[in-house]
Amino acid sequence: MRTTQRDGTVVVIGAGPFGLSAAAHLLARGVPTRTFGDPMASWRDAMPRGMLLKSTPAASAIDAPRPGHTLVDYCEAAGEQRYESDWDVVPVETFTRYGEWFQRRLVPDLERDRVVSVDLRPRGGFEVKLDSGEVCAARAVVVATGLTGCAYVPxxxxxxxxxxxxxxxxxxxxxxxxxxxxxxxxxxxxxxxxxxxxxxxxxxxxxxxxxxxxxxxxxxxxxxxAPPDHQPRLRPESPFGRAWSLYGMTYHADAFRRLPGPVRHELVRRVLGPxxxxxxxxxxxxxxxxxxxxxxxxxxxxxxxxxxxxxxxxxxxxxxxxxxATGYRPDLAALDFLGPGLRAALARTGTSPHLGPGYRSSVPGLHFTGLSAAATYGPVMRFVVGTQYASHRLATALARPSPHPPPHGSSGEVRGRWGRG
The missing domain is CATH 3.50.50.60 (FAD/NAD(P)-binding domain)
Structure with missing residues (x-):
């Protein structure tokens, strides 16, 4: 077993759109970062051949810390058909290749080792064990495991x-x-x-x-x-269509975070639903x-x-x-690489972690993004376009660490400095 001591490192677990976007923003800010995962694995292995993305090309861009990394940029660089109009429908195979291209350009040192466990260290920070046998220290961990383990069958x-x-x-x-x-x-x-x-x-x-x-x-x-030419004209644009509610949930997810828990859960279930x-x-x-x-x-x-x-x-x-075809439900119980003590210390909203500003959980240094953040930050976190809201905020929080509140209990809603649970 190899042990590495790099206490200033941030570990990102997951190499889908949210993990790659978060890692790219952290690296661009000079934060020592190690990213683990199989790039775009769920898109490559869990989506049917011939599938087309429901999202428009603009809503399918993985957020990057600098220009030049949209889906259109990939198509131009690869010499593929351009997808840029709201009338264009993106094949899943194209999107998967785009994500892999994004990774090679912005997260080139991605490690394909699997994270076996994450545990708290006695003096702070985390101990991250890999299937290669390596054990590394990290000051913070970002969980961006996407759909893994979340498939729901009634x-x-x-x-x-x-x-x-x-x-x-x-x-x-x-x-x-x-x-x-x-x-x-x-x-x-x-x-x-x-x-x-x-x-x-x-x-x-x-x-x-x-x-x-x-x-x-x-x-x-x-x-x-409704097709693009049947959208209401007197309502603001959002990646999901023209509606005040969709605009607010896309661009003001921090306001969503402050809603009462039952209201958030119902909106996540109902808005942008079937x-x-x-x-x-x-x-x-x-x-x-x-x-x-x-x-x-x-x-x-x-x-x-x-x-x-x-x-x-x-x-x-x-x-x-x-x-x-009953979707996905985030559940902390499915994240079995998080040690029992770590999971027990997490404040929850339903079966998801309850998050504060910067996507941080009640355990200092442990952050969640993507699907696991939807119960706190709203339904936009279920879609690739959510990287535009989440990644730079998460990276900002980790680049300039602020004091964390002490861990809360593992059940119920949280009230306090993060606003209403």
Whole structure:
């Protein structure tokens, strides 16, 4: 086991858009930084071939500390098709290559070692253990692990897969399917009403699935957004469309942080919720069946290896496989590399860390960005465009460390110097 002592170092865990953006800003400010992760791994390995980004090209730029690193800049440098208009739709493969290019230019010393554990040191700071056997000291740690470990399958569906949701079981999660062609000739049910569900269903149908049906739960109804020329003109622009609420949540996330916890949680759940992209409607209509406004009661295997989905509406639906396109839910329990003592010391808002200014948690020196920050800073943290708000604020906080409040307890909402929980 090798031990390195560089107490002034900041460690960034994660090499997706939020991790790379945070690391680039820290390095640009001269902060000694080590970044660990597989660049763009979730985008490369957990998104289906042929997927197109719902976000516009401008909202798909990873925030950089200096000009010249947008998606358009990458396309020009690589000699690829330019994506710059709100009418342009970006392939996931292009976006993945863009993120890898961003990494090579701005975070060139990225280390692909996996972080095994992070623990508090007795005299302050952190001890970070790697799968290579190295143990390094860090004065601060930034957790930017994105979607890793956050795939959510409702319990009423998960029970149908005895060994857990997987492509070979009766039920899987949408993130477990890279190749839609695996469903050729099969009957498929997709549970969900958001972009992931609708696009998964379309890609499977286009790849030759025998039949595909989307099941939208509860009050959800399958719908699609408005194209760029149908946006309201008298409302401010945001990366998500023209609306005062979207503008505020995008550019004033610190104000969102000060809302009461139950209000924040409801807004994160509801705002920018299940809705297909405008460009998907034509491909969806007439190709995918829809059952909507039902409550899913459970799923079980039946004869011939098929699976039956039981709903509140009628006798149920049968298929060869069920995909839960039910999104991602951040959960501190999934971050098992954080030592038990460290997790116990974290103040929480729901199942996420409660954060203060500069994206810092209640544990001095431990920061979170990306999906884990959404419960505090709002739904913009679920999207790449959130790097524009988060990264320079996080880097500023770490470049000029300010006194941290003492750690709070691990449950409930926090009240105090950070504003209302």
């Amino acid at each position: 319990p009423e569906l998960a029970r149908a897969a005895s060994d857990g949701p997987s492509p070979g079981a009766a039920v899987s999660h949408s993130s477990q399917h890279r190749d839609p062609a695996r469903f050729a000739g099969r009957d498929l049910l997709v549970v969900g009403a958001g972009q992931s569900a609708l696009e998964t269903a379309v890609l499977a149908a286009e790849a030759g699935a025998a039949s595909v049906r989307v099941v939208a739960r509860g009050r959800r109804a399958v719908g699609f957004g 809705l297909g992209a405008w460009w998907l409607r034509e491909r969806f209509t007439g190709r995918v069946g829809v059952t909507q406004g039902v409550r899913v009661l459970g799923a079980r295997t039946v004869a011939d290896g098929r699976v039956r989905l039981t709903t509140s509406d009628g006798p149920g639906l049968e298929a060869d496989h069920i995909i839960a």
